[in-house]
Amino acid sequence: MMRAIASNQYGSAEVFQHCEINKPQPKPHQVLVRNHATTVTGADIMMREGKPFVGRLFIGLRKPKSTVLGFEFAGEVEQVGEAVTRFKVGDKVFGGTTHLGCYAEYVCVNENDVITTIPDNISYEEAAPVNGSAVTVMNFLRGLGNIQANQKILINGASGGLGTYAVQIAKYFGTEVTGVCSTPNVEMVKSIGADSVIDYLKEDFTKNGIQYDLIFDTVGKRSFAECKKSLTSQGMYLSAVLNPTLLGQMMWTAIAGGKKAKSSATGMLPIAKRLAYFEEIKTLLATGKIKTVIDNRYTLAQMAEAHRYVEKGHKKGNIVITI
Numbered sequence: 001m002m003r004a005i006a007s008n009q010y011g012s013a014e015v016f017q018h019c020e021i022n023k024p025q026p027k028p029h030q031v032l033v034r035n036h037a038t039t040v041t042g043a044d045i046m047m048r049e050g051k052p053f054v055g056r057l058f059i060g061l062r063k064p065k066s067t068v069l070g071f072e073f074a075g076e077v078e079q080v081g082e083a084v085t086r087f088k089v090g091d092k093v094f095g096g097t098t099h100l101g102c103y104a105e106y107v108c109v110n111e112n113d114v115i116t117t118i119p120d121n122i123s124y125e126e127a128a129p130v131n132g133s134a135v136t137v138m139n140f141l142r143g144l145g146n147i148q149a150n151q152k153i154l155i156n157g158a159s160g161g162l163g164t165y166a167v168q169i170a171k172y173f174g175t176e177v178t179g180v181c182s183t184p185n186v187e188m189v190k191s192i193g194a195d196s197v198i199d200y201l202k203e204d205f206t207k208n209g210i211q212y213d214l215i216f217d218t219v220g221k222r223s224f225a226e227c228k229k230s231l232t233s234q235g236m237y238l239s240a241v242l243n244p245t246l247l248g249q250m251m252w253t254a255i256a257g258g259k260k261a262k263s264s265a266t267g268m269l270p271i272a273k274r275l276a277y278f279e280e281i282k283t284l285l286a287t288g289k290i291k292t293v294i295d296n297r298y299t300l301a302q303m304a305e306a307h308r309y310v311e312k313g314h315k316k317g318n319i320v321i322t323i
């Protein structure tokens, strides 16, 4: 048996129940991970609520198909299926799985999913958030944005889960980075490497006349229309939050010349592509080029509290559940 947080219905954070369920058994190509840390992000809130409604076609129409949520894990391989070749018992591993099940002491993961070994200098708590947030940032900045050294980049939402990785990864690529956040987070965003910081409570970056090669709105708070004047003639607007207006702008700007608008659903990229980004980020973590910013740590039993905090929309970096 193992401890887990289960939810048998969609709804508020109160749907979670702390329970004992059967420990999963790995299939031939799976590893059983003794999970030491998982995370709560915006994606977890959407899974818990069953929103947007259309998503229920995949995750269960009336109630969640997977009662144990949780995308990300960091732990130790306790058992391997008979066909596993990439991992052995005792390996420290981290990653993410769209099959969920990470709000638990043990999770089975396909060896060909987004999973790799943890660098020695990284704790389980620092490792757990990497798959969702840092891989997304690599997909946006390098995959979509083709980021280049010496470009001027603006990161909106620089203090969040995506934002704190985005500032550091953009600096790693040799760009000049401006972070946008509110007053309490200005010093933190400077401390992770931003060359300058705009406090959105005091200044509107879309009205100060400065232009950027890339604007990455990690929190989807500023539209392409609002940002257009702040982009250079071939500049690009990237938003992690897709909406129908942006979809239209993406299609239009893809065929027209000049400024572009782009977005992507990172979780829907092929596993091989996400794993390649993940391995690249692992190297950046191992060499100290980037680090994971952690806001609060919660226990499994405090899952509802962690969800209520994340849904306020003001976390600083990442929320980790220590198991």
Ligand SMILES: NC(=O)c1ccc[n+]([C@@H]2O[C@H](COP(=O)([O-])OP(=O)(O)OC[C@H]3O[C@@H](n4cnc5c(N)ncnc54)[C@H](OP(=O)(O)O)[C@@H]3O)[C@@H](O)[C@H]2O)c1
Binding pocket: 041, 042, 043, 132, 133, 136, 156, 157, 158, 159, 160, 161, 162, 163, 180, 181, 182, 183, 185, 200, 218, 219, 220, 221, 239, 240, 241, 242, 264, 265, 266, 267, 310, 313, 314, 315, 316, 317
């Ligand atoms: N497309 C994809 O592939 C993909 C993948 C992962 C996540 N996402 C989405 O990306 C979004 C961001 O995720 P996240 O984990 O980074 O979010 P998050 O950590 O919850 O974002 C919180 C941060 O947003 C900042 N913020 C709030 N209002 C702001 C505003 N008006 N202007 C600038 N910053 C503001 C907050 O700073 P203050 O407290 O200073 O306001 C806080 O630090 C979510 O909607 C998530 O679903 C998309």
